[in-house]
Amino acid sequence: MHVTFTDQELAFRDEVHEFFKNHIPADIREKQERYAPLTRDDHIRYQKCLYERGWAAPNWPVEYGGTGWSSIEQYIFANEMAEANAPDVIPFGLKMVGPVVYTFGNNEQKTRFLPDILASNVWWCQGYSEPGSGSDLASLKTRADMAGDHYVVNGTKTWTTLAQHADWIFCLVRTSSDVARRQEGISFLLIDMRSPGITVKPIITIDGSHEINEVHFEDVEVPVQNLVGEEGKGWTYGKVLLQHERTGTARVAGSKYRLKKLRAQASRSVRGAEPLAEDQNFMRKVAATEVELKALEFTELRTLAAVASGNAPGPESSILKFKGTEIQQAIDALYMEAAGYYALPYVPDQFRLEVPNAERVGEGAETLSALRYFNDRKVSIYSGSNEIQKNIIAKHVLGL
């Protein structure tokens, strides 16, 4: 056991650092620095940058275009990415459906879908939750009925993140109701969003933004070739995906970056007030959150090491999910507290790039702090609510 990086790892870190410093499009960097929203095209251009460098899929096996990095290298990469304030990768293709396709898909599906996922040519979204099936996902009612060489899909998916941008959706659908356990009879289908019968309806969240949607399917025809793995076994595949997703939702590197930035911000005077760093109460809360995060960072490293030695992330990934999201929300609260009255103005439009900083209300992202705090209430709800994570741990880890 040792905690310092080897010379080789340090060299790798420098290489990644240099890449994020010099090879991300300047306009995207500027948008990130000035809190401007990214467009669909910005995300794609950014991810293509990673792709061209061969770094689009750190978690994939080399044979499908992954990096073959050790868990420590993946950790270094994630940290450098966050430190550079680079955008997050949109997870639905690269982190979710990709691993399902290369693990459970047939050769034809691998050839057809993986290259486009890797190159960010295709934008994916996730069709899991339904209006009546949230925590109880296995109760899902969207049906796919076999009709010769295709399925006919009917139903509604909800909370579908960025479906408004998506080219394809991966869905859990019910292909049989005549089953002993509800988890059986569910299948994993890949559906082209341009198929007739699909409509996307925006859902506005409490911060006033449009990120999530309802997706309706009315007699949508899906070729049987788009079924991943065996019919009726989708729950198993979907669960593997969720475990990958939950590891990702910890966002340890992002939280580290935000806490570091908060410390830097606290050491400066904002608008002529005393630096927040002189407020013991506040800094003690920052320090306590840092301790929680350090613990989670090493829990995640241990999990990544287990995955690198060939195991899919197990039920322990639930710990990463619920602790990680609690920490994100604690950081949101600290930022909002730091903003004081300047958390109040609702002025998201001022973060468009063309508005000069001098014309903005509040310093930096102060006026985004409450909005982020509100929006991030979702993180303890999505990807299986934190209550469900604790159920999983109780059942599968503790055997209760």
Add this chain to the structure above:
Amino acid sequence: MDFSLSEERLMLEDSIGKFIANDYDFDTRQRYASSDTGYSPDVWKQFADLGWTAVPFSEADGGFGGGPLDVMILMQQFGRGLIVEPYLENVVLAGGVLQRTASDAQRARWLMPLIGGELQVALAFAEPQSGYDSAHVITRAEKQGDTWVLNGMKGVVLNGGNADMIIVPARTSGRNRDEAGITLFAVPAETRGLTRRDYATVDGRRAAEIALAGVEVGPDAVLGEIGSGFTALNAAIDDATLAVCAEAVGIMRILTDKTVEYSKNRVQFGVPIGSFQALQHRMVDMLTACEQSLSLLMWATMAQSEQTDEAQRAVSAIKYQIGTAGQKVGQEAVQLHGGMGVTWELDIGHYFKRLTVIGQMFGSADWHLDKLAA
């Protein structure tokens, strides 16, 4: 000691409850909040006609001679209805300063039309650098002959964009954080040199950044004694702190009720989610937070009303409670509603946002705990 409400107060509570039930459903509230003014001038007129804007003012001023207890009743109901009309801003904050400082002429010019619902007023109690310290005033007023010249910035002025008149605390002597040397000025919004940047706030209300560049006002603009404005300013902020805490208690209660109701109806795994013990205990914690907060609110409001020795500490105690337990209730209400809790469509998230903004106003939980610990 007596915790029962007088017949008059029960009637006030009842009449607001009826108004909300009949005329102020959530969709209506959302329509008013998203209008240009961020509230309904018609509803405001109705508040005046019903006498609600007159509640805390003396009979000599055309008021009902009520006090903190009446405002507590009113604000709890406003919390339940998620009312966006600027009662806090006009009646409690600006009215609180005016009733303590205004001369007869100033009462006739500003206070009576405020009570009549014909005039919108704002109290510019914060500056960009001041945080929660309302003595941290660096806006300056200098006397040139008979004229006062004001220069400075006021930040996040609640109702500032809609106001016809803005009460501006300015430094006429002393150092930046001194309580002494602050003078209050009644500045008509259209005065030359006063510019406003009006915006919506995250809880669906309105505020403004206000710049004062060589704003000239006469001696009749001075409210109260020169250099001793802090006392009235601070008293109005204490009143407002209690008022938003009462509003928060109303919000916490309705969030708890709605969450319990939802948990009885939302079925997952074949049963209502309210049947899960893990969730039951959390709703019990929400209810407990409501009861404990109501207790502190009643204590603080009675202490304030009777000006007991504990009045100041009681204000900090209830604000600390709202900043912690209130925030927790808001978060739990959203969490137990699942995805629906974070949608714009459902009222839960909007109650939560108002509760959060209340936590950000007039001192955070830590800020008040520091006062109590001192």
